[in-house]
Amino acid sequence: MELMTTEQRTSPPRRHERTCVGCGRRDAPGHLVRVVVRDDGSLIADVRGGAPGRGAHVHPASECIGRAAKRGLARSFRCAVQIEPRVLADAIVQAAHARAGEMISLALLSGQAVVERERILLDLSRGALSTVVIALDAPKEALLGGLARAIAEGNAVAWGTCASLGALGRREPVAVLGIRSSTLGDAIVQACRVADGARTGAEVR
Ligand SMILES: [Zn+2]
Incomplete structure (x- = not known):
């Protein structure tokens, strides 16, 4: 899957749309997760995109995942698919979490990540940051001021712990x-x- 800009996400070209095997609606690939059936019949959540094997797309939402696990995937792959909605949801969560970790790691290693607090606040005030990643166990005092604003404005995501x-x-x-x-x-x-x-x-299922 190509990395997409915000513009592409908000106005996706229709020819790239895929159909969700849960709800049957067409949507931009960025709003869907590709699920791949491997030769041994096992399923993987292909969040990165491009994994070999037959793929089907599903919205990462409880209702669509539930329908995909019960019927949609089997219909799409034309074979028996036995997977619990919870197992499919967990596989998607883990793959997406790992994918975000890869991208954060890449940002750190390529000098695209800012770690020093003062620097983050300065860059935020200049509009020089595309997003802020906050550890789930970040101390409350670390999230005051400009960071609280970034969170309120939806420019922050939560990932992992301070240690991870x-x-x-x-x-x-x-x-x-x-x-x-x-x-x-x-x-x-x-x-x-x-x-x-x-x-x-x-959680729902
Ligand atoms: Zn759907």
Whole structure:
């Protein structure tokens, strides 16, 4: 799957649309997750895109995942598919979480991530950050001021813990990261949205 810009996400070219095997509606690939059936009959959530094997698309939402697991995938793949909605949702959550981690790691290793708090606040005030990544266990005092505003305005996503976020860049625990590259920022936000959507499904079922 290509990394998409915000513009492409909001006005996707129709020829790229795919059909959700849960609800049957067509949508931009960025709003759907590709599920692939492998030769041994097992399923994987292909959040990165491009995994070999026959693929079907599903919205990362509880209702669509439920219908896909019960009927949609079997119909699309023309074979018996036995997977519980919860298992499918968990597979999507894990794959999306890992995908976001890869993109955050790439940002850290390519100099597109800002770690120092003062620098993040300065870059935020200049509009130089595409998104902010916040560890789920970040201390409350780390989220005051400009960061609270970024969260309120929807320019922040939650990922992992301070320890796991720091480990991506082979460094000490990190509570907050600023992402400069809009390509990486958009990919991180998208993967986190997929994980959040599917996670809700995992809890409901
Ligand atoms: Zn759907």
